[in-house]
Amino acid sequence: MVSTQELAVLIITGMLFTFFLGFGIILFAQKNRKIQELSDQLLQEEKAKNEVEKLQVALETQETERGHIARMLHDDVGAILSLAQKNILFIQKQAKAGVFEHNSIEVARDLIQESINQLRQINKGLIPHYLLKFGLVKALERMGTQKTAGFIQSFNFETQIPHNLIVSEQIMTQFFYVTSELITNLLKHSFPTIISMALKLEGNQLLLIIKHDGIALSQRDYVALSKESENLGLENIRYRLNLINGELTFKRNATQGEITIAVSIENVNS
Amino acid sequence: MVTIYLFFLFVSELFPVVAGFIFLNKKYDFHIQLLTAWFLVRFLTDTITYLLKINFELSVFPFYHVSILIEGVILIYFFVSINKNSTYIIKTLYLIPIIIFLMETLFFSSIFQTNNLSFIVYNCLISILLLTLLIKINKVDYYLLPIVKAFFVYHSVSFFYSLFETFFRINSELMAIVYPVFLLFILSLNLFYTFYLWSPRKN
Secondary structure, eight states: OOOHHHHHHHHHHHHHHHHHHHHHHHHHHHHHHHHHHHHHHHHHHHHHHHHHHHHHHHHHHHHHHHHHHHHHIIIIIIHHHHHHHHHHHHHHHHHHTTOOOHHHHHHHHHHHHHHHHHHHHHHHHHTTHHHHHHOHHHHHHHHHHHHHTTTSSEEEEEEOOOTTOOOOHHHHHHHHHHHHHHHHHIIIIIOOSEEEEEEEEETTEEEEEEEESSSOOOHHHHHHHHHHOOOHHHHHHHHHHHHTTOEEEEEEOSSOEEEEEEEESSOOOO | OHHHHHHHHHHHHHHHHHHHHHHHHHSOOHHHHHHHHHHHHHHHHHHHHHHHHHHHOOOOHHHHHHHHHHHHHHHHHHHHHHSTTOOHHHHGGGHHHHHHHHHIIIIISOTTSOOHHHHHHHHHHHHHHHHHHHHTGGGSOGGGHHHHHHHHHHHHHHHHHHHTHHHHHHOHHHHHHHHHHHHHHHHHHHHHHHHHHHSTTTO
């Protein structure tokens, strides 16, 4: 039989044991918190680093592009305009002396016309000129045909959208670039032999369905890839889709893959 | 000796209540309000039951039954308010002290008899809830962590103590040895909480 004193000692020991056990649990929890905080911090740092790298790439690209434009403006347009200015100064000088130089005026006019032509050429390189001139349908068909030529066996483009449909320039441009990036990615990574594109209108939704027989992604793959990949192309696609409130859907079945781009032609982020 | 124990108990129970009111008067905090209410319930229960017992020799168990029910509900509320993503199931935890209260007062025992079952269940439940907070420690606001830790340790010890409460009631010699140790834990919690609220860091 246990005596009262022994029972008391037992209970007190038990209470103390519980007390120290509680402390142990607290220390363990604290350690866990520290580990969690450290891993969160590392993750944040890694994220920030990636963001900086992406920004650097974007800035470098922008700088290169600016340099390229500046060079073209300086070498082509700038040089011609300088000559035109020189000619006009000569005409002014002659005019003060009472001499009318008809020939120099013609030269100046030709030089200005030449610089306008040069500017147009540069402009063509900066915006999808064909898209603005001939519209989304023609531009998509042309882009698809040009990109796939020599790489796949068959490219087919179908459209069911009304001829009188007016799509804003912003939607057209972003839609075109997203499609272009997707076709490039398909050719680079999926190795298809057949690609078909169908552009249609469902309600106020502009849909482009790209079907192919190459290696296909499911929606889950795309989401995972978007999270893991630091690919600038994917970033661009997401960015452009976000601008026009667009949605990208990937489907995969036994024989083919299907990519759908859907954009409401009413709601667009400005 | 009992008078000294009671003196320490009442005085130490009064400290956190006063500190809580002063703190809340200066800066409102919902969690501190809950904990102050918890200390206030304990203080009032102990004071009222002591006065009733001394002056009128009345049964004090109804007060203990109700007190433990209110304390349980307050601390569950405290847990739910910290655990921001509380689901519907977590919110049904409120039912546990109510069910135990009804079962003990109506079926197992009576409102005029000891509240062993509700005391054990209360301590066990609160210890588990506080333990889950410590496991998901990142969810707990930094300033509440010391309180959660202190309450967890106190309720764990209190749970162990409550398991033997039946023995204490029939064996006063055992009670005389064990109670001072348990009182130390109560005093520690009360003083810790008072110090926590008085600490210049909080002001």
